Amino acid sequence: MADDKYKGYRGPALSVLKNFNVYVWSDVEVETTKGVFAGVILPRSETADDCHLVLKMSNGYNVGVLAENIQNIREIGHKEAHYKIPESEFPRDPAKPNVTLLGTGGTIASRLDYRTGAVIPAFTPGELYGAVPELADICNLKTEKLYGVFSENMGPEQYMFTAKKIGEEIENGVDGIVIGHGTDAMHHTAAALSFMVQDSPVPIVIVGSQRSSDRPSSDAAFNLQCACHTAAHSDIAEVTVCMFGPTSDQYNLLHKGTRVRKMHSSYRSTFRTLGDIPIAMVTPEKVTPIKKDYKRRDMNRKPKIDAVFEEMVSIVYYYPNMRPDIIESLVDNGYKGIVIAGTGLGHVNKPLYEPIRKAVEKGVQVVMTVQTLWGYVQMYVYDTGRDLLDIGIMPMENMLPEVAYIKLGWVLAHTTEREEVRKMMLTPINDEITEREPFDGYLIWQGGVPEVEEFISKILR
Template identity: 30%
Template structure:
């Protein structure tokens, strides 16, 4: 019995065409139907356009609508593939991991570094991988790219030009494709922890900043003045921030006391934070900052947006953030 797969197109490079001002998404899903059927094997595919945009133009409201669409369709298909631009793909796969937690089918996001119209493109291979992962009957949110499958909340774009654009951060690949076929590491797939219930709310009052030598505490004050409720900081190393000349941690103390949720991550791609080692990290934890641990920046940010969309209760926020919801963080 062949699997029934829905392919949803949101645009991106995979569907791009050259126009006067450069490459833009221009192919509809029906324009790509022949190529998609070539790589679908014995699966029964249906295709649908959701939108057609460069992924730089994907916003949280699009995540909300896409999650609703996937939720509505989940019982009619064995799996779903989402075609998406690469620039914000990891943010989308992370947020869908939370909004669609415990979904009962595979949802696989993919894209490409070259348009499907280019004869040397990676597009068809990425679609082939995504379609067959969607037919695997292994539920969850995944990213398929360059002959590997990554857990959605562990994916990050690490190269801007290479076909090997995405890596799984601090977590093993879910599957790889070689001359032996697709090998799925079932032990790496997070177990469903409950029934599925769509949770596609979010807060748009979340900000992200990156530490740099010379950053001033006025950044924090201005963010609070603009009404932001959450802040994700890419700190140094395992969670370092200044507390001497410009008392950044002191400024964080004030906004946390006034109700803002602050999460501290790291600028380092791998291995995550460990804020109980140095004085600077211990100071941040003492004032109530939360620790991103080994989450990707994309997962840490979207998780904060998602939680603040569900509750404003400080204790509930802290509890939610400290729990591994979708495989986004390792056990302590």
């Protein structure tokens, strides 16, 4: 074990600390071959590598500095921080609904404290209660860590296991489920669970945070309260994403799992409902539905857990001058489904027609979506679109490309017969295709501009 002053550091990183006479919690300036970094040296998890120093910078972000690049370290001060969350027993109140929080990883789970100085999931009910005591006012919380992964590493295996886990929790009579998740690919998981868990009797709310809880602007506690409130008390028994709405801390928006997308890399108000309006506005105390046509809570309804996925599916994001090999390689490598994100109403260039035709001939299912993200595929408008239809491409209306990817993987695990695939793809399970965009669905609900919010609040009045 390393000395306590060097918590968790080993190998080359430990040597560097010793060479320059600095320790964990030293406030330092580090000169490296890649530039100068300033910040507080954080403790390191024992499972982390032994070649990086981790600094917390003044902007709240952590930076990892490769030990071998370090030329000098100057200690400016010392800022020992105690991030340990006081753990207390989560109070149980028989009058309150029971919610299960399933953890998969991501910022909301992994940064709740820095006990070990590293990015590790810390996730017992007691810890959560210590961090966000308001949760006890909302529900009785049970937590279970399923994974500790960044959301970009979530995949079919995790989708299927989580779906089954949800089935078990519902079986056990829980009143609502919250899923803690990294934000990057949250919308992919939301789509997957929308298809794999149908007819849920209770709310299934996916939540994350864009800023870790040690940063002053963190959305972790607020999002968690909103999600738990929705799971415990709302009538909305669907797979939803509950994330920051406007740029101010006023409310979260609840998005349908099949119509939501991350639209900003760092803003807290990053999730947007596309081609529809959000289901509801949520605060830690209240859920205000915006849409009327959602599935209601019904404890007597039996959920349908359909956790299957064909992995050989891909997205081809069209760009001008795309060459036939892009399609040919997918076919050669055994892909069974291809989602094209075409330009405009659903177009690709002529040189792709022939490889697409061959792919379809070989039994590959090729579907078309639009990379504009908003709007419908309409392949009847131009000759070129009609040619593509004749080749056998299936247009997916206003299904988002990411959702089409998830749905095609799910459908192909049921059937590979083209007409059956077409039918399943074009039969909406939970609004992944909407009949008509609500007027101005494209434009409003962007939030953050006071005038827009006033407009929204007028609608809601």
